[in-house]
Amino acid sequence: MLAAGHAAVDLYQGAVPALVPFLVAERGYGYVAVSGVVLAATLLSSIVQPVFGVLTDRWRMPWLIPVSMVVAGTGVAVGGVTDSYALTWLAVALSGLGVAAYHPESARLARIASEGSHVRMSWFSLGGTLGFASAPVLVTPLLAAWGLGASPFLVVPAVLAALLTLPAIRATAGGGQATRTAAPVSGRDDWPSFARLTLVIVFRSVVYVGLSAFVALYMGGGTAGAVALFVLFAGGAAGTVLGGRLAARWGRVRTMRVAYALAVPAVAGVVLAPGPVAYAFIAASSIALYVPFSLHVTLGQDFLPSRVGTASGVTLGLAVSVGGLTSPLVGAMAEATTLQAALATLIAFPFLAYLLTHTLKEPAS
Structure with a gap:
């Protein structure tokens, strides 16, 4: 049920890139304008998500989960019917606020429910x-x-998911103080390692948000663009499950290194491969970029064992969504040169993430 709620909230993160071709077609927005809308979905989320993480470290707020779902859905629902760019931007920003409020508390409850298992967290x-x-x-x-x-x-899935997850929230959050200390992690907070992990996630975010914002337009919009987005997002599903299983066998840090190394040629293929061949590289990029996704969360929580909410807020929120802050730069470059040239700059970021993973070690158990 918690995984279903996570699906509903992140649907609204995926809905913003899906809106982009329609904003271009119906309202005549340019690359910079639509990248600004993507920025709206991530800017407020980037700023406030760590705040929610700190709050959930101090107080349990399970009520925040269904409320944030409805807020996320309402923002996207309103964003399509506003009559000005400013109101659209604000509505999408409201959706980002809902997404920000959801992740720290839900990740804390998911950690309790998963009992610290990497594979189970990968399902969340x-x-x-x-x-x-x-x-x-x-x-x-x-x-x-x-x-x-x-x-x-589009608000309907949020309302239905909020109702669906209420029993799971009551069951997971209702165990008193023992609930709060379930699946403990020994050791002291390792802020330097957490900071380096955060930078890895930022590099990953820049390339993934850049692809999600522009790959539909790059592939021609319309049905071709929708297929490109579906391949990008669906490939992530395979990568997420694969990441948990590989980490159980190889360890999280080694799995991350291999994934980011493979992401470099995959992203290059998206930009350079001709025609339909690009779809294969879109899928490969998504898988490679999502293999480390759940591992970032559990590593962050293990680096900061006394601040699980803060770690979740950063790894699921700030570092992930901060890539949206760079999307206007990609849009501006696309208008100044070509969209292909702008997307080519994204190839460097998985390589930087790969290099930085060599500074990380598995937390002591």
């Missing part, structure tokens, strides 16, 4: 990945048929 992360993947499947046909005016219907 898989829920979010499937939410991303389902966004173009849900959003594109709806808006293609009825236009942006149909976007209010």
Whole structure:
């Protein structure tokens, strides 16, 4: 149930890139304008998500999970029917606030439910990945048929998921103080390692958010663009599950290194491969970039064992969404040169992440 709730919230992160082709077609927005909308979804989330993490370290707030779901859905639903760019930006920012509020508390409860298992946490992360993947499947046909005016219907999954997850929230959060200390991690907080891990996630975020913002347009928009987004998001589902299983066998840090090394040629293929061949590289990029996804969360929590909420807020929130802060730069470069040239700059970031993983070690158990 917690994974299903994660899917519903991250659907709204995936819905924003799915809105981009329709904002271009119906409102005439340019690359900079639509990248600004992507920025709206991530800017407020980037700023406030660590704050929610600190709060959940001090107080249990399970009520925040269903409320944040509805807020995330409402923002996207309203963003499609506003009559100005400013109001669209603010509505999408509201959705980002809901996403920010959701992740720290839900990750804390998921850690309790998973009892510290990397594989089980990968299933929780898989829920979010499937939410991303389902966004173009849900959003594109709806808006293609009825236009942006149909976007209010997009709030329905948030309401249904909020109701669905209430029993799981009550069961997981209702165990008193013992609930708070379930699946403890020994050791002191390792802030230097956590800071380096955060930078790895930032590099990963820049390339993934850049691809999700522009790959639909790069592949031609319309059905081709929707397929590209679906492949990008669905490939992440395979990568998330694979990451948990590989980490159980090889260890988290080694798995991350291999994944980021493979991401470099995969992202290059997205930019350089001709025609339909690019879809294979989009899938490969997504898998490689998502193999480390749940591992970032558990590593961060193990580096900061006394601040699980803060670690979750940063690894699931700030460091992930900060990539959206660079999307206007990619859009500006695309307008100044070509979209292909702008996307080519993303190839460097998985390589930087790969290099930085060599400074990390598994936390002492």
